[in-house]
Amino acid sequence: MATLSVPATVPCPSEDVERLHKAFEGWGTNEGLIISILAHRNASQRKLIREAYSSAYGEDLLKALAKELTSNFERAVHLFTLDPPERDAYLANEATKKFSSSNWVLIEIACTRSSDDLFLVRRNYHTLYKKSLEEDVAHHTSGDYRKLLVPLVSSYRYEGPEVNTTLAKAEAKILREKISDKAYADDDLIRIVATRSKAQLSATLNDYNNEYGNAITKDLKDDPKDDYLKLLGATIKCLTCPEKYFEKLLRLSINKMGTDEGALTRVITTRAEVDLQKIKEEYYRRNSVPLDRAIAKDTHGDYEKMLIELVGHE
Amino acid sequence: MATLSVPATVPCPSEDVERLHKAFEGWGTNEGLIISILAHRNASQRKLIREAYSSAYGEDLLKALAKELTSNFERAVHLFTLDPPERDAYLANEATKKFSSSNWVLIEIACTRSSDDLFLVRRNYHTLYKKSLEEDVAHHTSGDYRKLLVPLVSSYRYEGPEVNTTLAKAEAKILREKISDKAYADDDLIRIVATRSKAQLSATLNDYNNEYGNAITKDLKDDPKDDYLKLLGATIKCLTCPEKYFEKLLRLSINKMGTDEGALTRVITTRAEVDLQKIKEEYYRRNSVPLDRAIAKDTHGDYEKMLIELVGHE
Structure with missing residues (x-):
């Protein structure tokens, strides 16, 4: 169950694109307008918006956003705007460039996505990086880590209910x-x-x-x-039990000294359209505080607003 | 380059189906008619024929063929009639049930198909066997064999020309x-x-x-x-160099004492629509005998006819 909310009547992509372009113009950026549009469109709508923006203004919307926004807010908008398999390919590629802590990102992508979605991530990885996901993972790891991670990112698990x-x-x-x-x-x-x-x-x-x-x-x-x-x-x-995994990741990213924005942004942007409702319920069950309130306490400004729009208000 | 020859004007599937059904009727089967149809239709045409046969006679064409045909001829017709990814899934599944010699079949499928075709094999494997190809391969092998085979059958290699x-x-x-x-x-x-x-x-x-x-x-x-x-x-x-691999496999399957029909049938039926022309050229270069002549010398009857129709005459 997703938390993403899309208005009953969605403007056509060219309207959204025009409003986004206006939000970028003049002195200062209209962040609220950007959030009100992008945090309330589903993956296929966002895809159409990106295409329409590119043909209207000859520039990738993501590049335009990067010029206007900064820091955690920029990353949240950037990640959420990406098409899910492209976003996962992007996150996986980042992970193969870092050391072991980023192996968690790889595990998440390999184990919580559907088999077909994981395959789409691998296909997007080819297009974006001219390499395969598994070759980068194999190259960046060694020993036991490699032994575990390479088959996980290469898997195409059967998804039927049959049990032997x-x-x-x-x-x-x-x-x-x-x-x-x-x-x-x-x-x-x-x-x-x-x-x-x-x-x-x-x-x-x-x-x-x-x-x-x-x-x-x-x-x-x-x-x-x-x-x-x-x-x-x-x-x-x-x-x-992915929702328990994600609950714990959120708990640790919010509750520790200094917020772990990397994990927080990743979980919210990648799950808002999938199972964030279940994760929220799990979070409340475990922490007796609603997730949106916990996030609001730990973040601020446009970054906070973006996350809260994706999480939904209780 | 394929060796498969398809007539300039292909009858519509319902016509083919009617003729096939006639070939099965009465005393004795008209093997020549079966060959003249099935050995000269490409994958999408054969797929349409199977669908049309099933809706016209309420029986899978492959089952009808199995009742009429026997032995190596049956297997050649059966394998060639299958849709390529379904055929590969079928061959791979057979291979996971046998001992090490069948690992060659797995290697062939994992390493000579395109990345997208190998993925289609894995998807067909789910549908046909309610399991994943890699779990069966991992389960059927151990030690070094498993270490090599599992990543090969799970691979989705980048296919661009870039070289570092x-x-x-x-x-x-x-x-x-x-x-x-x-x-x-x-x-x-x-x-x-x-x-x-x-x-x-x-x-x-x-x-x-x-x-x-x-x-x-x-x-x-x-x-x-x-x-x-x-x-x-x-x-x-x-x-x-897949054509060299297949040439050698053909050479060994034909030239040894007693033909290895398993390998011979597999190579001809799986490559006729892909690169059998190149394999034939390699065969002639290496053996100074045209492949069709070598096959004719070593096989006989309808099995020989089926293979020769797929290989093409020099």
């Missing part, structure tokens, strides 16, 4: 053995996590929980300083 | 070091082979050849009894 309970039992046992041996980067463990359908993996993890008395994510908290282990835990959360 | 010569030089050096150390399943070696674009990989291998005085495929012939090493060599051939 015998297989679930057998693979729960394999996972248990490997985790008991602390063989967290074992071939079979990674094979199960990286290739099984989400329905099958959930059945396996339920079996694990029933049979061995502990959720696998608990058993993976063996060494809180081990970044690979944290990443493996995040992978499993992204695959089986 | 500095990178080619650096990666040729890596390949050389790993091969000198006999580390044939090294992470970086597999990363380079499994993720780089074919153009980039060719540049790297040219650099290897220039710098170290030997083609990499020569250097991989270290131990002719090592099946993994043979598979790695085949992978590189499929990626960089």
